[in-house]
Amino acid sequence: MNLHEPANDVITELDPDDAATVVALRELLAGVTLDRPVDEIIGRTAARSSRSRWMLLAAAAVACGVAGGVILTGTGGGPSNIALAEWTATPVPVTAGDRAAVEATCEQAVAASGREAAGSRLPDAPQFDGALIDQRGALAAVVRRDASIDLTCTVHRKQGRWELLAATIGAGSDPTQVAVTFVTNPDAVINIVHGAARGAAAVEVDIPDSPTANATVVDGQFLAWLPATFDWTEDPSAITIRFLDAAGAVMSTTHP
Amino acid sequence: MTSDHIAEFSAFYESSKDECLRAAAVSMANAEAPDDLVAEAFSRAWDQWPSVRVHPAPRAWVLRTALNLHRDEWRRRSRPLRLVTEQPTEADWLPLDPRIPEAVEQLSERQRQVLVYRVLLGLSTAETAAEIGIDASTVPVHLRRALSALRTSPLIQGVSR
Numbered sequence: 001m002n003l004h005e006p007a008n009d010v011i012t013e014l015d016p017d018d019a020a021t022v023v024a025l026r027e028l029l030a031g032v033t034l035d036r037p038v039d040e041i042i043g044r045t046a047a048r049s050s051r052s053r054w055m056l057l058a059a060a061a062v063a064c065g066v067a068g069g070v071i072l073t074g075t076g077g078g079p080s081n082i083a084l085a086e087w088t089a090t091p092v093p094v095t096a097g098d099r100a101a102v103e104a105t106c107e108q109a110v111a112a113s114g115r116e117a118a119g120s121r122l123p124d125a126p127q128f129d130g131a132l133i134d135q136r137g138a139l140a141a142v143v144r145r146d147a148s149i150d151l152t153c154t155v156h157r158k159q160g161r162w163e164l165l166a167a168t169i170g171a172g173s174d175p176t177q178v179a180v181t182f183v184t185n186p187d188a189v190i191n192i193v194h195g196a197a198r199g200a201a202a203v204e205v206d207i208p209d210s211p212t213a214n215a216t217v218v219d220g221q222f223l224a225w226l227p228a229t230f231d232w233t234e235d236p237s238a239i240t241i242r243f244l245d246a247a248g249a250v251m252s253t254t255h256p
Numbered sequence: 257m258t259s260d261h262i263a264e265f266s267a268f269y270e271s272s273k274d275e276c277l278r279a280a281a282v283s284m285a286n287a288e289a290p291d292d293l294v295a296e297a298f299s300r301a302w303d304q305w306p307s308v309r310v311h312p313a314p315r316a317w318v319l320r321t322a323l324n325l326h327r328d329e330w331r332r333r334s335r336p337l338r339l340v341t342e343q344p345t346e347a348d349w350l351p352l353d354p355r356i357p358e359a360v361e362q363l364s365e366r367q368r369q370v371l372v373y374r375v376l377l378g379l380s381t382a383e384t385a386a387e388i389g390i391d392a393s394t395v396p397v398h399l400r401r402a403l404s405a406l407r408t409s410p411l412i413q414g415v416s417r
Binding site for chain 2: 009
């Protein structure tokens with residue numbers, strides 16, 4: 001961690017010409033200083049939190065790394081972003097009953113889309129068996145990716161029933177690569193990040209503007225959904241994924 | 257947040273704010289007010305301090321957030337036609353010779369990134385490599401090429417002389 005001072009000055013590693021160039025550059029920049037007291041920086045938080053930080057966007061879903069997606073959205077109907085209300089940094093365990101209900105809701109939704117997907121060589125009734133589920137509060141993201149098909153589904157439990165928010169169906173992709181899916185619905189705006197866990201015991205997902213998410217990690221895959229302020233499929237490299245060992249130490253970091 | 261968090265963030269801010277602003281200003285040649293963007297990025301770092309404080313390179317986190325804010329602002333502004341050309345006020349003025357970002361823009365993207373992270377932010381070679389996503393052994397190579405190219409700039413020559 002490099003929290004305060006740099007560990008070592010680069011100048012010590014450079015030859016005299018390069019070191020002189022660094023000194024000259026630093027001299028040119030010496031007058032550039034940020035003259036804001038730290039109280040002002042901390043005070044901005046309170047000012048910002050008094051505004052709505054979360055935008056509601058028109059219903060749409062965009063997938064990065066998922067080709068040829070067919071987009072389905074639920075009916076929605078509420079003015080609030082339930083993703084913000086439901087989100088927790090750590091996912092909740094998915095019960096067997098919820099798993100079955102979530103898979104059934106998603107399968108029902110995508111089966112009905114088989115006709116829309118005609119010509120894309122997708123199966124008529126894609127199955128969510130073995131899909132990874134990331135549930136936070138009463139909102140769950142479901143992802144199944146392999147070489148033959150990519151399925152992403154988000155559902156919300158309302159009055160004991162799971163209802164579809166949005167789903168994407170796409171041609172298969174390499175599941176070891178990180179995929180980012182942006183989902184908007186009149187009820188929820190979220191980013192979904194999925195990929196291989198690389199042998200990590202835990203995975204953290206950082207998206208600028210959102211708190212860190214502890215991802216669901218099962219069978220060598222990780223999955224996390226986060227409330228969105230921005231469609232990060234447009235700039236997936238801004239997402240940071242940290243792979244942690246059982247002791248919580250960072251094994252590696254990557255950006256999609 | 258605890259008082260320990262406040263003290264820790266304050267120390268981080270005081271020791272990093274100028275380096276982050278210089279790195280951002282050099283990286284955003286067309287930014288009108290990079291100091292506002294960096295201040296906002298630090299504020300967001302405070303919002304998320306429990307996670308930012310354990311980030312492998314918190315300064316890089318701040319810089320990346322500032323660059324994202326700049327990109328978002330640029331996108332928002334580019335949508336509607338701007339009918340009035342805004343002139344920077346004295347308060348917006350930053351004592352940065354515009355030839356510096358122009359000279360840095362001549363570098364390749366990798367050279368520019370290594371220069372910003374390694375020289376201006378003070379990250380280690382390993383941290384720089386991790387942030388950019390390149391092999392650590394290539395960082396000194398990119399840096400040497402970047403500094404060699406910068407050395408030809410009349411601006412740098414004028415100071416070195």
